[in-house]
Amino acid sequence: xxxxxxxxxxxxxxxxxxxxxxxxxxxxxxxxxxxxxxxxxxxxxxxxxxxxxxxxxxxxxxxxxxxxxxxxxxxxxxxxxxxxxxxxxxxxxxxxxxxxxxxxxxxxxxxxxxxxxxxxxx
Amino acid sequence: xxxxxxxxxxxxxxxxxxxxxxxxxxxxxxxxxxxxxxxxxxxxxxxxxxxxxxxxxxxxxxxxxxxxxxxxxxxxxxxxxxxxxxxxxxxxxxxxxxxxxxxxxxxxxxxxxxxxxxxxxxxxxxxxxxxxxxxxxxxxxxxxxxxxxxxxxxxxxxxxxxxxxxxxxxxxxxxxxxxxxxxxxxxxxxxxxxx
Numbered sequence: 413x414x415x416x417x418x419x420x421x422x423x424x425x426x427x428x429x430x431x432x433x434x435x436x437x438x439x440x441x442x443x444x445x446x447x448x449x450x451x452x453x454x455x456x457x458x459x460x461x462x463x464x465x466x467x468x469x470x471x472x473x474x475x476x477x478x479x480x481x482x483x484x485x486x487x488x489x490x491x492x493x494x495x496x497x498x499x500x501x502x503x504x505x506x507x508x509x510x511x512x513x514x515x516x517x518x519x520x521x522x523x524x525x526x527x528x529x530x531x532x533x534x
Numbered sequence: 535x536x537x538x539x540x541x542x543x544x545x546x547x548x549x550x551x552x553x554x555x556x557x558x559x560x561x562x563x564x565x566x567x568x569x570x571x572x573x574x575x576x577x578x579x580x581x582x583x584x585x586x587x588x589x590x591x592x593x594x595x596x597x598x599x600x601x602x603x604x605x606x607x608x609x610x611x612x613x614x615x616x617x618x619x620x621x622x623x624x625x626x627x628x629x630x631x632x633x634x635x636x637x638x639x640x641x642x643x644x645x646x647x648x649x650x651x652x653x654x655x656x657x658x659x660x661x662x663x664x665x666x667x668x669x670x671x672x673x674x675x676x677x678x679x680x681x682x683x684x685x686x687x688x689x690x691x692x693x694x695x696x697x698x699x700x701x702x703x704x705x706x707x708x709x710x711x712x713x714x715x716x717x718x719x720x721x722x723x724x725x726x727x728x729x
Contacts (some may be wrong), residue, residue, distance in 0.1 A: 446642065447611075448554035448623055479554040481611055481623055485580045491609065515555050515645035516729055523620065524726045527555070530616035531718050534574065534711065 430493055433466055438492060440499025445480065447491060450510045451498055452477045460504065466497055474507055552619045557721065558640055560627045560666070561650030562658025564679045566708035567626040568610045570650065574714045575612025575624065577673075606634050622718075627662075637665060646672040646725040648717055650708065653677060653686045656694055663695055672725040674702040676717045700728075 431438070453474040457463075466487060473486055484494035501507040512518075519527075535540070559567045572579045610626035626639050647666050651659040666673040677691055688703040696704065702720050707713045713720065 437600075443618060447625070447640070448556055448643075450552045450554065458603075469659065477552040477619075477649075479621060479623065481554070481625075482613065482621070485577055485611070485613070488580070512554055512556075512643055514643035515725070518553055519555075519645070519729075524722065526616050527622065527722050528719055530614060530622070531715050531722070533714060534576070534614065 430490065433464060433489075434493055434496040437496050440495045440497075441503050442499055445495065445498075445509045446512050447481045447531060448479045448512050450477045450479055450507045450512065451483060452510070453506065453507055455506060456504065457504075460506075463504075464497075464502075467501060470494075470497060470501060480509075480513075554621045554623055555623060556640065556644040557624050557718065558627050558637075558644055558647040558671075559624055559650065560637075560647055560662035560673075561678075562652065562655065562662075565650045565652045565658065566680075567650055570648070570678075570708040570714055570717075571610045571612040571624045571626045573709055573711055574614065574718065576615060577613050579610050581608065581610050607636060609636075627701040633639055634665070641671055643665075643671055644671060646674070646721045647694075648721055649675045651675055651677050651691065652680060653691065653694070654680075656691070659695065663697070672721070672728045674704060674717065674721045674724055676704050676706045676708075678708045679705055700724075 450472045451470075453471045455473075466489065467511045469487055470483055473483055478486075478494060480498060481491065483489075483498065484491045487494065489497075498507065498509065502509050540667065559570050561567055568579070585640065607628045609628060612624045614622040614624070616622060622645075627637055627640060647661045647662070649659050663673070663675070675691065675695060675697065677686060677688070686705075688705065692699075692701075692703050695703075702724050704717055704720055706717050
């Protein structure tokens with residue numbers, strides 16, 4: 413699902429075309445959510461009118477809990493557009509979007525050690 | 535079709551928790567933010583152009599979007615997987631001042647920030663330093679040692695930028711993986727010690 417060239421061109425035209433995917437919407441329906449909020453698919457409908465292939469790809473990716481930014485990376489879509497489409501899925505009750513906890517509250521001793529180790533072994 | 539998500543072991547009695555930590559890479563235009571993200575990311579860093587909506591005004595129609603075409607902002611991000619359920623995301627922040635509100639969102643709940651500095655134009659990093667100081671977000675200043683740039687003593691950089699003693703200043707090469715790893719481990723250690 414790479415869209416090479418469409419999002420990095422200087423000419424903003426392709427970006428506007430990508431907004432065709434969202435019906436021109438630049439913001440997701442409902443409460444806003446963070447770029448690293450965790451998206452989890454609750455159910456995958458066999459068919460639901462109004463879902464496009466990108467929606468279906470997102471439902472497939474998020475069977476495994478996945479941060480919003482990663483959904484965008486995997487589909488090669490701009491973050492804003494990804495958020496609008498994920499907002500659609502949330503509105504339909506197909507995904508949960510869990511806000512991330514602030515880092516200074518989630519980092520315990522073990523996480524800290526794991527993060528250091530994870531960076532060093534790269 | 536994969537159904538891996540349904541097969542994952544879950545901690546007994548609890549829901550599966552997945553955590554994504556944010557680290558911001560800030561600094562002036564052309565200082566090496568994109569390079570740094572690319573050096574360390576395990577995925578091909580995504581460079582996206584975000585189309586900005588006019589905040590506060592409904593733009594639920596395509597004509598509204600078209601009038602905002604000029605307002606795009608570049609954002610780079612990369613990822614480091616720490617554990618199966620824990621990721622670090624690096625976001626290269628937009629350099630232009632008019633996108634401060636995007637910084638607010640990126641900084642919310644972030645672990646910390648790297649302020650990349652170039653000693654030839656040190657003043658370019660001042661806005662980022664001011665911003666993170668006000669926000670009380672832990673940050674380190676990483677001096678990107680470009681070829682030909684004069685090597686600076688960290689103490690001199692600290693004085694020139696007006697940093698307090700607790701904020702780490704490190705020399706780095708944004709193209710070098712080991713060097714970027716050092717910057718990130720310094721930041722993580724600083725962020726944890728600050729709590």
